[in-house]
Amino acid sequence: MIDFALTDRDRELQERTRAFIRDSIIPREKDPRQSPHGPSDELRRELNALARQAGLLSPQCGPEWGGMGLTHRERAIVFEEAGYSLLGPMAMHCMAPDEGNMHMLEAVATEAHNHRWLKPLANGDIRSCFAMTEPSPGAGSDPSAMNTTAVQDGDHFVINGTKWLITGAEGAGVMIIMARTLIDGADKGATMFMADLPNKAIITERILDTIDESMAGGHAVIRFDNLRVHKDDVMGEVGRGFRYAQVRLAPARLTHCMRWLGAARRAHDIAVEYANRRKAFGKTLIEHEGVGFQLADNLIDLHLARLAIWHCAWVLDQGRDARFESSASKVAVSEALFRVADRCVQVLGGLGVTGDTPVERIFREIRAFRIYDGPSEVHRWSLARGLASRH
């Protein structure tokens, strides 16, 4: 039955997370142990400890692994609150790429693998990364263009190739690697491999300068130089890499939406507070319709973004294929939140382009969000294809 009421548990989770972010994380936002490539590992561990203490670590993981075992709808509520601070998701260990990696491991990996990797991951002992994207002419929006290869050699696979935009690679304890697999010269499709880090055959060529700066470790360019992975460290089965990637991508795309909804709401709250305080031409900014209408549009955008997220989370909770919903949500939410952040910058005027409020950085983060996990164009293409194939 169509229902938008939060359960008591929903409200308790929402309030607890909100209080945690407000009381424990926002006061630490100016901690100097942050760089354009994200917070330091020391800072991350401190914040993880706070979240663990608040019972808010790894909400996406099952309790058996040390997480909170939330449904997708509960994640929607909790991740939005976490995202209210750009440090929040990292603190609660529900940030990309760890959140998606844990989700995928729990769904796909063997119990042995999960004891080895998911458990320390869920507990915040290590971070992880996901090495799929490649620089031109390799696998970007079109994963079938993958150039990294894993050639079987006895009980091992030998991996060579270059990846880039590998979020969090620097400082991670484990890497999930996607590579085209060749066995006796035959292309067996893409496979996922697990590799502990650091590893001297996995070379960080450089950390990219990017418009965003929230993600621990930044985004790296990685080169595999004859990396040998034992066949026991294949995640799941050989040749099923793209299928597992789908398990990861639809929810991961949606959790991006959840977290950045919180960030956009933060920007909006700051803009509303400012517009109620700052005066120009004899009245407060918000009394100027030119400003007030922008904030009204923010309300509408935030409201509809939240509904789209909740709906897609509900579809995922039904165990149904959510490709349509997650593509539609990714486009709608990322573009709506960008409009919100952009209007907030504009309402703040000169203040909006400075680092004196978090708005400027939220604007930059959300600009990147319109690209990450598939730019809008790829999702529109996929939605359009859905319309075509019905005929």
Added chain:
Amino acid sequence: MIDFALTDRDRELQERTRAFIRDSIIPREKDPRQSPHGPSDELRRELNALARQAGLLSPQCGPEWGGMGLTHRERAIVFEEAGYSLLGPMAMHCMAPDEGNMHMLEAVATEAHNHRWLKPLANGDIRSCFAMTEPSPGAGSDPSAMNTTAVQDGDHFVINGTKWLITGAEGAGVMIIMARTLIDGADKGATMFMADLPNKAIITERILDTIDESMAGGHAVIRFDNLRVHKDDVMGEVGRGFRYAQVRLAPARLTHCMRWLGAARRAHDIAVEYANRRKAFGKTLIEHEGVGFQLADNLIDLHLARLAIWHCAWVLDQGRDARFESSASKVAVSEALFRVADRCVQVLGGLGVTGDTPVERIFREIRAFRIYDGPSEVHRWSLARGLASRH
């Protein structure tokens, strides 16, 4: 608990309405008894009879008055299906202004009044109209500028003034009149009066030519020439007109959204069908991303519009004040559906500007929707004021 599942009853209502529209109404869309001022009364009565037979007449009314007694969420489902044909809401007697009038009467009027007016209305024996809006400099977006007056004279009120854009006045059996009430020279605020039609003191000056043409009777300019209304025909209490108008407006605004969502979906379906069939430059239109992306955006707009409607209907079902949600939905949905209709025209190309498909007319109807029941600007103003008053 957040839930988007339709109940069995929801599905039955949805399927029954869909089948009724498909089988009984769409085949009658080209009935010649229609003019730019809507379908004739004869046609209306025939279609009402079909709906009555299908158990689909006056879905918004309680069963005691002859309706279906639907919740707001059920209306959302049923009205969307009704709107799939521009004749559908009229056939099912859930079109503006009758739908809103019945809703208000049921909520506000006395049992005696409802036996006199709601019962025949719900049964499709008569149509009704709502005379609030005035030409400049009278009451438009700002109802406080009302110039029509009702002066008490013994047991009667004598009403004078001019109204315009009075939908359905021509051919209606009853009119609800809003007028500023003067008792012994004192302004008692706005009151609603009931008046049977035709009435020689209620003069139709002309029927306006408008961009839309679905509403029975069109939109009239009305002059009250010393109309005498007995005090027993005051609806509710003297001076509470604006309060009752609020009872009418929030849900009425939302049912507009529901019906036109169906209309926009129709336009989209036609555009998708055409884009899968028409070829240009060696492939079908939908294989051109320039077309496919527009249809993908339609999907997103329709999806989010539906979610916004469902949410607001849920709030109304809780008996809560839905002013924020209905204002936000009116802006979001009317603008989203207009984008959908506009894209459909564009995808159809030359065909889109002709009457050969319903798309051209849906485009015009939805343009008017962006004005009716409060233009976007009034709702943005109201949303912005909400943000200001909190501080």
Added chain:
Amino acid sequence: MIDFALTDRDRELQERTRAFIRDSIIPREKDPRQSPHGPSDELRRELNALARQAGLLSPQCGPEWGGMGLTHRERAIVFEEAGYSLLGPMAMHCMAPDEGNMHMLEAVATEAHNHRWLKPLANGDIRSCFAMTEPSPGAGSDPSAMNTTAVQDGDHFVINGTKWLITGAEGAGVMIIMARTLIDGADKGATMFMADLPNKAIITERILDTIDESMAGGHAVIRFDNLRVHKDDVMGEVGRGFRYAQVRLAPARLTHCMRWLGAARRAHDIAVEYANRRKAFGKTLIEHEGVGFQLADNLIDLHLARLAIWHCAWVLDQGRDARFESSASKVAVSEALFRVADRCVQVLGGLGVTGDTPVERIFREIRAFRIYDGPSEVHRWSLARGLASRH
């Protein structure tokens, strides 16, 4: 040298046209001899006579044919003024399709042909039409899909096929027909043929209902039933139809922009006047930033549209290929003017959706303009192709 100054002649033309439209045409806008398929031929002839008297007939034609011999830049100035009334371009005989037909004939046809057809056309004795577009699956945006054929038979060509959206066919004195030409079974490409009207082998199947209603004769569906055209009535040479169409299309696209710029300016002036007069919530509409900002955006859109037109007209005056400029102008101007018209409807509120001001009709006409002479998508496609081919 970059210069935006009008010459004395420019100003005289501008003022004379403006006065003519204001004094002679606007007062006749409500002439009852108009239908949804445009003004009657009687009305057209009367208005042409007024324009002839004012020295303003057929401004695009050389004086030797009875026109004013204006450069493209002068046309930009004069056509904008003409477009200020939806009857203006028809009155001055610079409306589509006649304007483009005269332009093409003058550039391409033989002197004999021009004495036979251009002369009476330029003088307003007859109207003309241009039969290129076909219904699906024929030639629409992609003219290469042309299905109408002209098969040589001795000294004649025998034409069969169906055209649609043939503007002004009803009531025209001459038709220019585009058909795929077959000589001895060989496809010789598209050819243009001249045919006097009426002709019993050229059958008007119906006049389409369209969203616009300014064009004399409306838009017809035409069937050729073994139409025989003598080889002397081939316009120019066999097989060069598409090349001649280019001669027609780039300037014709631009004159659409010019005329509708005038129409949008009219809508804007009406909206500004109304916004200065109508009050709501204690002040005039224009004092509400929510309205004032829309009118400010109108100013910007009108200004940039005019500059784009002037620039493209200048390129045409240099005798240079203006395909880029005319495609860019068509997209930019048609979309800008539509935004203007849409905002004017919105600013007028309820009044905006009625026929009480010309705004509602201007809105509809400009919606069609976004399709006519190539929808935006075709021009964007062509611009994008230009970017690709350079590499």
Added chain:
Amino acid sequence: MIDFALTDRDRELQERTRAFIRDSIIPREKDPRQSPHGPSDELRRELNALARQAGLLSPQCGPEWGGMGLTHRERAIVFEEAGYSLLGPMAMHCMAPDEGNMHMLEAVATEAHNHRWLKPLANGDIRSCFAMTEPSPGAGSDPSAMNTTAVQDGDHFVINGTKWLITGAEGAGVMIIMARTLIDGADKGATMFMADLPNKAIITERILDTIDESMAGGHAVIRFDNLRVHKDDVMGEVGRGFRYAQVRLAPARLTHCMRWLGAARRAHDIAVEYANRRKAFGKTLIEHEGVGFQLADNLIDLHLARLAIWHCAWVLDQGRDARFESSASKVAVSEALFRVADRCVQVLGGLGVTGDTPVERIFREIRAFRIYDGPSEVHRWSLARGLASRH
């Protein structure tokens, strides 16, 4: 006469600047002597020397002061080319705020002042800054809220107050200060004062972190602590500060448009090159309409932005009041260029959010441009007021 032809001198200037930027500046873009607060003074002097050698230093200044004496239209051509590299305007010393300051000094200051300050400024010996904007609740978009005061004390004025977003203050040799002037307790309005830097009564409280990073010295917060300025160092006359600011602002706003037009063109060229090279789903990106249409829209936006700039420059060259044109251009151009930059980021995908191409930084710079020299809202407000006052 309407004309868009470049003169021979225009072309020579354009080609010389283009070559200079291509050959001398772009190769130095990665010079390490740059920080988020702009290039170092050492780097600036080296680049100024290169421009001086190329005859391209201080194009906006008269030759008598060492500049090129360009008209506004010539500046439009030259500054666009300069802006093609984010280092270009700084190299040619036509960057904000120096460019606007030189323009104002030349127009307003005495010959003595200009020998003292304009001459070394035009020659690149020093940089300058303009201290007008204040933090809330002081002078921002509404300059009348100015809180900084200059109190006359004998032959001196004593200045106290705080300014912020003072571009280039750090490292400048001269500051132009706007302050409310009090003489014998009477408010004499705003006055401009000249002050050499460094000065111990002019305290740089901090350099702001901002989304842009091109401007030498960054944007500072400045505090005046009993700064004493001799009355001879009043620029122009007491109380005429706002009038002089107008002399500065309209052209300064336009030169921003010119420079960033070049920057946006650079981003577009990079995106076009990439879209022609990068493949996805079996074809180059540009062959995907979803990409190609975005680049087509870039072409249109760049084209119209250029026309708006040229037109406004022409108005300035006529010596006419260009307030309408410069406000309209500021809104139209800044928003168009932002769309261009945003699309370029999107077309580049993952690459677009990295510093591997200049696009990411151009995107950030142009975001700031939408605020600097008056956010769009202030200009829309001013345009709307113009429409109101006519009635």
